[in-house]
Amino acid sequence: MKPLLRWVLDSVLPPSCLACGEAVQTDGQLCLKCFSTANFVTAPLCDCCGVPLPFVMDGAKTHICAACEAFSPAFEMARAALRYDETAKKMILPLKYGDQSEAASGLARLMRRPGEAMLQAANLLVPVPLHAARLRQRRYNQAAVLAIALARLTGRPLGLDVLRRWRATRKLEGLNAAERRDELADAISLRRGADVAGKRVLLIDDVMTTGATANQCAVALREGGAAQVDVLTLARVADPRLE
Numbered sequence: 001m002k003p004l005l006r007w008v009l010d011s012v013l014p015p016s017c018l019a020c021g022e023a024v025q026t027d028g029q030l031c032l033k034c035f036s037t038a039n040f041v042t043a044p045l046c047d048c049c050g051v052p053l054p055f056v057m058d059g060a061k062t063h064i065c066a067a068c069e070a071f072s073p074a075f076e077m078a079r080a081a082l083r084y085d086e087t088a089k090k091m092i093l094p095l096k097y098g099d100q101s102e103a104a105s106g107l108a109r110l111m112r113r114p115g116e117a118m119l120q121a122a123n124l125l126v127p128v129p130l131h132a133a134r135l136r137q138r139r140y141n142q143a144a145v146l147a148i149a150l151a152r153l154t155g156r157p158l159g160l161d162v163l164r165r166w167r168a169t170r171k172l173e174g175l176n177a178a179e180r181r182d183e184l185a186d187a188i189s190l191r192r193g194a195d196v197a198g199k200r201v202l203l204i205d206d207v208m209t210t211g212a213t214a215n216q217c218a219v220a221l222r223e224g225g226a227a228q229v230d231v232l233t234l235a236r237v238a239d240p241r242l243e
């Protein structure tokens with residue numbers, strides 16, 4: 001947005017809460033009520049995929065969830081700011097439609113907390129791609145909106161066009177992890193000429209469910225020579241088996 005227009009809008013529109021739209025002091029904040037009801041992801045978590053764990057074994061040095069035990073993802077580590085619930089849904093909604101820049105920078109700040117180490121180590125921030133048809137339907141790739149906001153916030157390099165989704169996949173809802181992997185196989189690949197060799201890539205998305213999409217992206221990036229792939233999302237489905 002042009003600075004003058006931004007200035008005019010800022011002086012007309014009061015800053016509003018990321019989730020409910022109530023007035024707050026500064027843009028990109030949650031109001032007190034939403035802050036107290038927001039479900040931030042807290043330990044214990046799976047060391048790999050970041051899913052919240054109900055309990056951990058006493059004295060265990062590493063914690064790996066059953067899904068990662070059964071199938072080790074191509075990404076190293078995934079982390080999220082919030083559990084995916086009604087509050088998180090409300091926060092993601094503005095990214096899909098219309099003016100999202102204020103919301104995106106606030107959400108990027110929430111993602112920075114769990115993602116700080118991964119962001120610092122990353123050579124490239126890459127959004128999970130949407131298929132062109134779905135992009136036209138939705139108008140915005142919310143993963144790209146978040147990746148742009150994170151790149152602005154942290155100064156990390158941005159690779160908006162590194163991955164391509166070649167075909168529209170069926171809705172993944174209702175499929176288990178293995179079915180999702182099958183559905184996604186070969187649907188996502190590296191854009192021709194994209195250079196990720198030796199790079200530490202941080203994949204960005206709005207929501208992670210089973211991690212099948214992130215895994216497929218990581219497979220493509222690793223095949224392209226990426227040294228390591230990590231994943232940072234705004235929200236995480238806390239129990240993907242129940243989805």
Ligand SMILES: [Zn+2]
Nearest residue numbers: 017020031034
């Ligand atoms: Zn609120």
Ligand SMILES: [Zn+2]
Nearest residue numbers: 046049065068
């Ligand atoms: Zn896991």
